[in-house]
Amino acid sequence: MKHPRLLLGLLPLGLWAAFALPDLLAAEQGGPWFWRRNLILLSGIVALWWMSAGMLLATRAPWLEKRFGGLDKLYRLHKNIGIGAGLLVLLHWQLEWLPKTLSKAGLIAGPNRPRGPRGEPDMWIELAKDVGEWAGYILMALVVVALLRRLPYHWFRLAHKAFGLIFLGGAFHGLLLMPKEFWQTPLAWATLAVAALGVVPALLSLSGRIGRRRQHPAQVEQVRQADGQVLEIVCRPAASWPGHQAGQFLLADFGVRGEGAHPFTIASAWSAETGTLTLAVKALGDFTGKLPQTVAAGQTIRLEGPYGQFDFASASARQIWVAGGIGITPFLARLQTLAASGQRADVDLFYSSASDSPFPEQLDALCARTGVRLHRRLSERDGPFTGEEITACRSDGTSVWFCGPRRWGEALARLFQEKGLARDDFHQEAFEFR
Structure with a gap:
């Protein structure tokens, strides 16, 4: 799936435009407060879709891992969707809070609607409002906490665990407050189905059962x-x-x-x-x-x-491997596999390390045994490899496999693409889980 976030945004927006927008345009009432009410509903629905997708991706299901090219890339998407869900919840909250606050302060005109006597408040509706409000506050705070890389991992893990409970609160809030007339549109029922997809992963997460099998x-x-x-x-x-x-x-x-x-x-x-x-x-x-x-x-x-699917599987026999620091580990495993089977490979391995460490001790011997051409650089003493040094080894039908610092890999991918390498022939392990 090439653009899952784009699909996740366009699908509910498309359903809304097809089944809800025409009625809104034909409605007799209008004005900013009318559209505010409907944009609050729309932003809440899209936020719920994104939250549910984030919960589903958190399951580490094998079929999802295969679909998105490995758990590392799956978790990167999960992180980005989580951030997007937080921003959507922030937008949803601001659409609700900001105009009302400005109106009370007399800075903008309030809604021009008659106010009759209020009936008894519905207990479930009031509960859904309170749960949604607090779930939104906590979600936005947890997104910030999850992004603070200096925070110790056990605190990040605890905050991450709470997302399941927040999702259940958000789903309860969104589905219960959806207007009755909206249930006549396919978007409402699609939202119910999407929310149901997130409920099971949320319960699995809260009970610690994800990945148990x-x-x-x-x-x-x-x-x-x-x-x-x-x-x-x-x-x-x-x-x-x-x-x-x-x-x-x-x-x-x-x-x-x-x-x-x-x-x-x-x-x-x-x-x-x-x-x-x-x-x-x-x-x-x-x-x-x-x-x-x-x-x-x-x-x-x-x-x-x-x-993971950083498995060196490629239609091309010619490969370039680039490793930075501890990123040598997948290549070490691959060298051992080749050596055990007596295979020789048409590979250039570029290995850059900050210190003159003996690890891995068997690297030179394994490369000699498998025919892999080793280019080793002590970056503190000799400086890092330049992009030109690495791309000079490229020929037609080459695939590139990178494991190391993310920014170095991204810069190298851009350079290879400028040299004519297809995007799908550059493989980078996205080994960042927070």
Whole structure:
């Protein structure tokens, strides 16, 4: 699916334009307050669609992962949709609050409608208004919290967990306050169906059941940290582990209270005979920095996966691999796969690291064994690779595989496209989960 966010916006807008807008244009009443009321309804409906889509993407369902090109890209879309939903809720709230506030302050004319005696308030309607108001406030605050990268992961995880409850409150608010006449349009029933799609994922999230079918216990067999930076954890998953392809990643839960599972690329090829896999972890945050003191041989951990489609599958045999820092891990697994099968590959591997680390120790030997041409650069001493150095290796029928800092990858993708590389031939692992 090329443009899911565009589709998610245009579909409810198209239904509204086809089935609701003609009646609104033909209505006798009009004016800004009339259109304000209908824009409040429309913005709330679109916000509910986006919130429901975000909940559905959070399920990590295999069919969704396949559709969107891997869990990394699925989560990037989930994040962007979450931000969009927050902005839509902000718009919905401002359409409700701002004109009313300006009217009360005498800065704009109020609605010109007769005010008769009010009947008894409907308990459910009043509850839906209150729930929606507070759900909106909390949602906007949680979006801000989720975007604060300096916030410790366990706080981010706690805030993220609350989105399921907020969605249920938003769905209750939106569906109950939808005008009776609106239920005569297909948009209302489509919105009900979309909201129903989000309810199940919200309940699964609140009960901690997302991803449970893909979880497997594993025992840590070896922990080593030769250079003081990269921690290598060798673990043996249970027999239920389905195996993995080079380039895939998993979610590992080391039993640290409040942390839950963290994503790590698998740094080894899978062999059913040995039955072990290796995780290479660099200290990039609070959790990974403390992991050497947390994990030990003999410990039981929980693995979930495997995930991802950064699998080197391409119609072209000629490939360029670009790795930055710990981004070497998927390529290391691929090299091991090639070496185990006795294959040689037409590949140029560009590996840039900040420090003169011995990790991975077997990289030179694996490249020599598989025919991969290794270009290694110590960036602190020699500076980074230039785009021209990397693109110079391109020829017709080349695919490019990148794992490293996001901005470097995006700049390199633009340069390759300027050189004539098709967009679909540049593969970048979007390894950002917050």
